[in-house]
Amino acid sequence: MDNGEFQYVDAHFGQFVDELRKAVQKPSIAAQNVGMGEMAEHFRQMMESYGISARIIPTKGYPCVYGEVKGKSDKTVLFYDHYDVQPPDPLDEWVSPPFSGEIRDGKIFARGVSDNKGHACSRIQAIGTLLRLRGELPLTVKFLIEGEEEIGSPNLSAFIQENADLLRADYGVWESGYMGRGEIPGMYLGVKGILYVELETRGAPSDMHSGAASSVPNPAWRLVWALSTIKDENERILIPGFYDDVLDPTDTELELLRAQGDSQRDDRRASIGVKSPLLELSGLDLRVRSLFSPTANICGFRAGYLGEGQKTVLPSKALVKMDFRLVPNQDPADILAKLKKHLAGKGFDDVIVRLVSMDYPVKTTADHPVVEAAAKAAKLVYGKSPSIAPTQGGSGPMHPFRKYLNLPLVSFGVGYWASNNHGPNENIRLVDYRNGIKMVMAFIDNLAAV
Amino acid sequence: MDNGEFQYVDAHFGQFVDELRKAVQKPSIAAQNVGMGEMAEHFRQMMESYGISARIIPTKGYPCVYGEVKGKSDKTVLFYDHYDVQPPDPLDEWVSPPFSGEIRDGKIFARGVSDNKGHACSRIQAIGTLLRLRGELPLTVKFLIEGEEEIGSPNLSAFIQENADLLRADYGVWESGYMGRGEIPGMYLGVKGILYVELETRGAPSDMHSGAASSVPNPAWRLVWALSTIKDENERILIPGFYDDVLDPTDTELELLRAQGDSQRDDRRASIGVKSPLLELSGLDLRVRSLFSPTANICGFRAGYLGEGQKTVLPSKALVKMDFRLVPNQDPADILAKLKKHLAGKGFDDVIVRLVSMDYPVKTTADHPVVEAAAKAAKLVYGKSPSIAPTQGGSGPMHPFRKYLNLPLVSFGVGYWASNNHGPNENIRLVDYRNGIKMVMAFIDNLAAV
Numbered sequence: 060m061d062n063g064e065f066q067y068v069d070a071h072f073g074q075f076v077d078e079l080r081k082a083v084q085k086p087s088i089a090a091q092n093v094g095m096g097e098m099a100e101h102f103r104q105m106m107e108s109y110g111i112s113a114r115i116i117p118t119k120g121y122p123c124v125y126g127e128v129k130g131k132s133d134k135t136v137l138f139y140d141h142y143d144v145q146p147p148d149p150l151d152e153w154v155s156p157p158f159s160g161e162i163r164d165g166k167i168f169a170r171g172v173s174d175n176k177g178h179a180c181s182r183i184q185a186i187g188t189l190l191r192l193r194g195e196l197p198l199t200v201k202f203l204i205e206g207e208e209e210i211g212s213p214n215l216s217a218f219i220q221e222n223a224d225l226l227r228a229d230y231g232v233w234e235s236g237y238m239g240r241g242e243i244p245g246m247y248l249g250v251k252g253i254l255y256v257e258l259e260t261r262g263a264p265s266d267m268h269s270g271a272a273s274s275v276p277n278p279a280w281r282l283v284w285a286l287s288t289i290k291d292e293n294e295r296i297l298i299p300g301f302y303d304d305v306l307d308p309t310d311t312e313l314e315l316l317r318a319q320g321d322s323q324r325d326d327r328r329a330s331i332g333v334k335s336p337l338l339e340l341s342g343l344d345l346r347v348r349s350l351f352s353p354t355a356n357i358c359g360f361r362a363g364y365l366g367e368g369q370k371t372v373l374p375s376k377a378l379v380k381m382d383f384r385l386v387p388n389q390d391p392a393d394i395l396a397k398l399k400k401h402l403a404g405k406g407f408d409d410v411i412v413r414l415v416s417m418d419y420p421v422k423t424t425a426d427h428p429v430v431e432a433a434a435k436a437a438k439l440v441y442g443k444s445p446s447i448a449p450t451q452g453g454s455g456p457m458h459p460f461r462k463y464l465n466l467p468l469v470s471f472g473v474g475y476w477a478s479n480n481h482g483p484n485e486n487i488r489l490v491d492y493r494n495g496i497k498m499v500m501a502f503i504d505n506l507a508a509v
Numbered sequence: 510m511d512n513g514e515f516q517y518v519d520a521h522f523g524q525f526v527d528e529l530r531k532a533v534q535k536p537s538i539a540a541q542n543v544g545m546g547e548m549a550e551h552f553r554q555m556m557e558s559y560g561i562s563a564r565i566i567p568t569k570g571y572p573c574v575y576g577e578v579k580g581k582s583d584k585t586v587l588f589y590d591h592y593d594v595q596p597p598d599p600l601d602e603w604v605s606p607p608f609s610g611e612i613r614d615g616k617i618f619a620r621g622v623s624d625n626k627g628h629a630c631s632r633i634q635a636i637g638t639l640l641r642l643r644g645e646l647p648l649t650v651k652f653l654i655e656g657e658e659e660i661g662s663p664n665l666s667a668f669i670q671e672n673a674d675l676l677r678a679d680y681g682v683w684e685s686g687y688m689g690r691g692e693i694p695g696m697y698l699g700v701k702g703i704l705y706v707e708l709e710t711r712g713a714p715s716d717m718h719s720g721a722a723s724s725v726p727n728p729a730w731r732l733v734w735a736l737s738t739i740k741d742e743n744e745r746i747l748i749p750g751f752y753d754d755v756l757d758p759t760d761t762e763l764e765l766l767r768a769q770g771d772s773q774r775d776d777r778r779a780s781i782g783v784k785s786p787l788l789e790l791s792g793l794d795l796r797v798r799s800l801f802s803p804t805a806n807i808c809g810f811r812a813g814y815l816g817e818g819q820k821t822v823l824p825s826k827a828l829v830k831m832d833f834r835l836v837p838n839q840d841p842a843d844i845l846a847k848l849k850k851h852l853a854g855k856g857f858d859d860v861i862v863r864l865v866s867m868d869y870p871v872k873t874t875a876d877h878p879v880v881e882a883a884a885k886a887a888k889l890v891y892g893k894s895p896s897i898a899p900t901q902g903g904s905g906p907m908h909p910f911r912k913y914l915n916l917p918l919v920s921f922g923v924g925y926w927a928s929n930n931h932g933p934n935e936n937i938r939l940v941d942y943r944n945g946i947k948m949v950m951a952f953i954d955n956l957a958a959v
Contacts, residue, residue: 211819251720255819261782269832270701270902272806274799276785279807280740287737290730292856332711332826334859335726349724356722357729358822359814362807364830369661369705369865371832371904372808376782380814382719382821406742409784415819452720454821 064192068496071188075496076167076489078105079180080160083169089143089210095121098142102179102204109187111202116222118214121206125225128186130196136429136506137201137228137466140179141208144171145481152483168486173478175234177487178495179204181473182232185499197507201228208234211416212456219459230429230506231460232499236472238491239446244437244498247470248430249422249450250457251353252385254394255415258282261376266363269371279362279377285407286379289398290355293336298401301353304388308351311425312449316346319446350450354384380415384454391417419458422450423467428509433469436501440494445471471498514642518946521638525946526617526939528555529630530610533619539593539660545571548592552629552654559637561652566672568664571656575675578636580646586956587651587678587916590629591658594621595931602933618936623928625684627937628945629654631923632682635949647957651678658684661866662906669909680879680956681910682949686922688941689896694887694948697920698880699872699900700907701803702835704844705865708732711826716813719821729812729827735857736829739848740805743786748851751803754838758801761875762899766796769896800900804834830865834904841867869908872900873917878959883919886951890944895921921948 068075082105087098099115099122106113106126113126124142147157147170155161157170167177179202186200203226205215219226239245260278267275290296308316328338340348358381363374383394395414402410423430425447437445460466473495479485518525532555537548549565549572556563556576563576574592597607597620605611607620617627629652636650653676655665669676689695710728717725740746758766778788790798808831813824833844845864852860873880875897887895910916923945929935 253821255821264780268903269804269806269808270834270904271799272804272832272834273802273902274787274790274795276744276781276783276787277807278783279810280736281783281785283733283736283807283810284742286730286733292734294726330714331726332859332861333726333728333731334856335731337724337726340724345724349721352723354719354722356719356821356823357727357733357812358719358820359816359824360729360733360810360812360827361815362810364809365811365815366809369830370808371703371705371806373806374809377810380819382722384720384722406784409782411782452723453718454720 064188064500065497067188067192068493072493075184076492078184079172079177079492080167082176082180083160083167083172084158086158087143087171087206088146089121089207090146095143095206099124099206102142105180106183106202109183110190111183111187113202118218120214123206123218124202124204126183126202128190128196128200130198130200132198132507134507135199135201135228136230136232136503137203137226137464138182138232139460140182140202140204140234141175141206142179142204143206143209144174144176145209149483154484162489165490166486166488167492168484170485173235173474173485173487174480175208177474177492178235178472181492181495182499185496186503188496189500189503197504200503201226208456215456216459219463223463226464228464228466231466231468233455233457233468233470235474236470237478238475240476243443244441244445244471245448246433246437246445247448247451248425248468249387250420250453250455251450252389252391252418252420253454254383254385254391254417256381256395256398257413257415258285258379258381259376259411259413260285260409263373263375266375267373269373272373275373277373279374282362282377282379282410285402285405285410286357288401288405288407296353296355298397300397301394304390304393305353306387308347308449309425313347315425315447315449316343316350319346319448349452350448351386353386353389356382356384358382384452385420386450387420387422389420391419418454418456420450421457421461423469425449427467429467429469429506432505432509433471433502435505436498437471439501440497514638514950515947517638517642518943518950522943525634526942528634529622529627529942530617532626532630533610533617533622534608536608537593537621537656538596539571539657540596545593545656549574549656552592555630556633556652559633560640561633561637563652568668570664573656573668574652574654576633576652578640578646578650580648580650582648582957584957585649585651585678586680586682586953587653587676587914588632588682589910590632590652590654590684591625591656592629592654593656593659594624594626595659599933604934612939615939616936617939617942618934620935623685623924623935623937624930625658627924627942628685628922631942631945632949635946636953638946639950639953647954650953651676658906665906666909669913673913676914678914678916681916681918683907683918683920684922685924686920687928688925690926693893694891694895694921695898696880696883696887696895697898697901698875698918699837700870700903700905701900702839702841702868702870703904704833704835704841704867706831706845706848707863707865708735708829708831709826709861709863710735710859713823713825716825717823719823722823725823727823729824732812732827732829732860735852735855735860736807738851738855738857746803746805748844748847750847751844754840754843755803756837758797758899759875763797765875765897765899766793766800769796769898799902800898801836803836803839806832806834808832834902835870836900837870837872839870841869868904868906870900871907871911873919875899877917879917879919879956882955882959883921883952885955886948887921889951890947
């Protein structure tokens with residue numbers, strides 16, 4: 060890395076920020092079909108302006124933007140980002156309008172500035188800068204910027220499968236990364252899988268006066284009883300075979316977790332009103348459980364009267380939304396089958412199980428060269444070793460990259476612990492944005508040297 | 510009973526209906542404080558117009574209307590009714606406006622026409638007619654028409670206690686009664702008690718991304734586990750001592766239930782999606798359970814995401830609304846204490862139990878003379894024996910009448926199986942209204958002869 064190249068970033072940082080603000084000032088809300096085509100075209104033009112050959116490729120939904128720079132080497136790195144954003148509501152909780160990109164206190168506030176336009180822009184700018192300064196990259200770089208991440212990437216898997224030759228790469232960079240509390244740059248190497256289901260029970264054709272409860276069964280009770288067979292008070296999931304395919308953390312992964320600070324503060328215990336063995340966990344045990352244990356979570360329970368005060372009603376139906384976060388090598392389709400079999404086996408074949416969505420757990424091994432290249436770049440840019448999480452608690456559409464491209468993936472970026480993705484006043488810090496550009500530049504050189 | 514008196518009713522029935530329509534054309538919605546004072550005054554004037562001495566007595570809420578006619582005998586019967594009505598919405602489901610009192614197909618449609626203005630008017634008209642025709646009643650008659658029944662009668666108990674001397678009576682008539690399917694006049698002799706509670710659990714201070722579910726406990730799960738200790742799949746309530754004070758039906762009560770037709774149709778089984786031992790019940794077993802078994806019912810369960818589609822959220826709290834319908838001699842305060850003790854004993858002392866309301870079960874023994882007087886009147890007016898339910902599935906503010914006045918109560922009236930109280934297109938049939946007036950007249954004479 061030529062130090063002059065970092066100085067170039069510093070000298071042109073005002074322009075980079077202006078460019079980012081232009082990107083976040085355009086709404087691109089996939090869920091509401093707002094500004095989607097315009098945003099794809101914006102990113103295509105932005106890449107072209109940096110000498111990155113770019114084009115828009117249609118899908119069955121919103122199009123993808125594909126960019127490519129051939130380098131000295133055929134060795135290829137692929138950046139995955141997305142140009143769609145979450146809806147900005149609740150609007151009245153924003154200090155400045157969500158698509159203003161207002162700068163205050165050294166931060167840029169806008170819907171999508173952290174998730175994910177800040178990441179996409181910083182990466183284009185970093186690659187573009189290297190190209191401008193050197194005329195040629197040390198390796199080949201590809202960009203895939205999709206438009207449906209915030210609505211569950213319904214067409215991404217098919218797109219990757221159909222365009223596997225085009226997208227072929229040796230290394231991948233995932234969409235985002237965050238500075239942790241304590242100013243330690245954070246990276247994660249995987250995502251949990253997810254199985255999202257609805258469980259529904261049905262009683263009388265319509266809600267009844269609760270005076271009928273002595274003779275008409277209640278679907279809310281039925282669902283309570285069914286759920287109580289799925290997980291016990293010790294947080295043990297009772298579905299037979301549920302844990303069969305769960306991999307224990309490797310020694311390297313345990314080592315990474317040992318090196319991590321305790322980002323999960325223990326003071327949460329005081330603010331949580333329910334009893335749980337989860338509250339007994341701390342330190343390494345807590346971190347291992349967070350990343351390597353699958354969950355069975357009630358996202359929502361809806362039955363009968365939901366308003367204030369008293370209504371004496373016997374509900375006609377009850378609905379629970381659940382997500383199971385899965386870890387390697389659990390298979391969401393297998394877990395769904397086991398859940399159905401479990402309920403039937405317990406006599407709850409009257410509980411309707413509807414699949415809402417599923418995604419597979421994926422992780423990149425911690426000793427992969429792409430991880431080393433990123434860690435080395437972080438040391439250069441931030442002056443400290445990153446905190447590397449072998450995976451994360453959340454999920455994401457990482458699986459088709461693994462399945463069709465066999466891509467090892469690492470995650471780093473321009474967010475920080477209070478970026479508030481999906482919430483009001485989403486923001487990134489200017490200092491992280493500047494470092495994020497440099498981080499990509501250093502990473503490219505490290506990767507070329509592998 | 511002089512048959513000429515029934516002919517008088519027939520001859521003047523048009524006027525009686527006009528008078529009822531005037532009463533239902535005035536909205537009197539306690540929950541919305543609409544027209545309450547005007548309605549109380551309307552009933553006071555109506556009673557006065559029939560020679561019934563009437564006055565309005567204030568309470569801490571909406572006032573009561575009290576009416577009285579001294580008879581030949583000090584033996585006294587008290588009619589309990591209410592002048593408030595439920596809100597009329599959903600308005601767009603009404604065929605004619607809810608306060609129009611439109612007559613079509615031999616029915617009067619109006620909010621409150623069945624619950625409870627039709628009953629109140631028919632009783633005033635019956636007593637007023639006897640008074641006009643005879644100059645004097647064979648016994649003393651009192652009317653108590655309150656204004657807060659549809660909002661839970663919050664001031665009725667104190668009112669009865671404070672005015673016990675004024676209200677003192679030997680017999681009581683409860684607010685309503687219905688013709689059953691098959692045109693059998695129905696009576697009931699009691700109400701279930703009720704204990705309405707909210708159970709709440711609290712987790713993290715605000716909803717979290719469900720990726721945190723591996724380390725942050727979920728209050729919805731906690732509530733599911735707590736509920737599963739309250740009632741089992743066999744519909745057995747597991748709170749220790751819950752059934753201690755439950756009275757078995759008497760031989761007379763069993764006899765009444767044997768004589769009843771099967772009003773609870775078995776075809777409901779086909780339309781109910783959940784499994785339950787309740788669906789195995791039929792005939793006498795079903796009727797006995799309906800009236801003599803207490804219940805533990807989930808009225809509502811609210812936690813986390815209640816909308817459509819997928820949201821991966823870890824709820825910060827969970828709330829269940831439950832009602833326990835109680836039978837003689839269960840005491841709702843005792844059941845509340847037992848519920849709390851049970852939850853604490855099972856380790857669920859973190860579940861917040863909030864009392865919303867309670868009321869006591871009450872029943873009048875089936876062999877009481879007031880029941881005989883009503884049954885005999887029904888035979889005269891309807892030409893058939895009534896179906897007498899020893900109690901009913903619902904609850905009502907009957908307890909202070911028992912506690913402070915020691916009043917035996919019987920229930921009969923002008924509604925029918927499709928009156929749709931509280932719902933759109935509430936209505937009564939003109940034929941039932943006419944018979945209802947005659948029924949009161951015959952009842953008075955039978956009671957005087959006891």
